Amino acid sequence: MSRLISGTYPETSRVVPTNFSTTFVANRDELVKVMERVSIVSKEGKANMCRLQVIPSAMPSLLISASQEGMGKVQEEVFISDLEGDILEMKFSTKYLLEALRHMKAKEVMFQASGANAPIIIRPTGNEPGFALILPVRSA
Numbered sequence: 689m690s691r692l693i694s695g696t697y698p699e700t701s702r703v704v705p706t707n708f709s710t711t712f713v714a715n716r717d718e719l720v721k722v723m724e725r726v727s728i729v730s731k732e733g734k735a736n737m738c739r740l741q742v743i744p745s746a747m748p749s750l751l752i753s754a755s756q757e758g759m760g761k762v763q764e765e766v767f768i769s770d771l772e773g774d775i776l777e778m779k780f781s782t783k784y785l786l787e788a789l790r791h792m793k794a795k796e797v798m799f800q801a802s803g804a805n806a807p808i809i810i811r812p813t814g815n816e817p818g819f820a821l822i823l824p825v826r827s828a
Contacts, residue, residue, distance in 0.1 A: 704821060705807060708800040710742060710773035713813060714750060714766055716789055716797045722752055722764045723786045729762045730754035730782040737825045738785070742768070742776040754782065770798075778804050779825040785810075788820035 726738050738754040748771040755761040778801070789797065794812030801808045805826065811819040 703807070705800070705802040705809065708773065708802055708809075710771075710776045710801045711798060712742065712748065712750070712768040712771040713796050713798050714768045716792055716794060716812075718766055719750075719797070720786065720789050722766055723782060723789065726752055726754045726762050726764060727782045727786060729756050729759050735825065736782055737779050738782045739777065739779050742771065744771060744775060776801055776804065778808065780808070780822055781825060784822050788822060791820075792816065792818075 723738070727736075730736050730738050738752055741751040741753075743749045743751055743765075748768050750766045750768050751763065752766065753761065753763040788810050792810070792812045794814050794816045796813040798811045798813055799808060800811065805824060807821050807823050809819050809821055
């Protein structure tokens, strides 16, 4: 049994960005494997976060890193394609990124960002519906 809740539903269109300053495509399986390795270091801390940095070059890449005092550092590189826009550096919860990537089935995913302090959208390429909206971690 269910009942109708009166009131207006929050406007989700204001939360989901529509203009992007950076977009790129990456292999989902490779990202999952890298994020699983990075999560070993990042999960030992309170923040459980990793840094993503887009490296533009002849072969653009996504540098994924995490460090934890007493645990060490990890830094891995994933080659990306279809890079458009600005250089990007953001911090995210390793757990949330990994969960989003694991739930998608597409071979490749598209990252869309509006800036370092805005949410990032991860969309499966191809005909798979849906997307993940992940907020960056702000740190001092």
